[in-house]
Amino acid sequence: MRLSFLTKAPLAALLLFGQNTMAQQPVQNGVEMADRLREDGKIWVVVAVIAAVFVGIIIYLVRLDRQLGKLEKEVKEKRTTSSVRL
Template sequence: MKIKSILLLFLFCFISINLLAQDENGGMASLMRSNGRIYVVVAVVLLILAGLILYLVRLDKKISKLEKDN
């Protein structure tokens, strides 16, 4: 349940990024377009990393539960 609400929170965060991108002169949009757009790469890498780490955390929790049951 907790994890689902955290995932939902992430989802809502990304919806707001989408809204910010609509604003041509907005803070996030200009940041993402500055410096040869390297920030876009950083965002992609961090998202992949976040996905992998979230997967590890979930595995860890599942194994902890199994250990408790035994």
């Protein structure tokens, strides 16, 4: 889908100027939830879950890339064999 300049300009302006209005103010006393998780030692559970999710995404993407590579190779071979037959 191609957007015209008249559509892109307001979107770009909204993106650039909207960052200042949506930015969060710095926290003076720290984040209560994070402090509590650190005190209880549960922050490592959160870190482990996030790491597991990222590892799962990376494994999925690598497998998907391999499968696409195999399919591309098969399509390329079929094209070369069909052009040889002509």
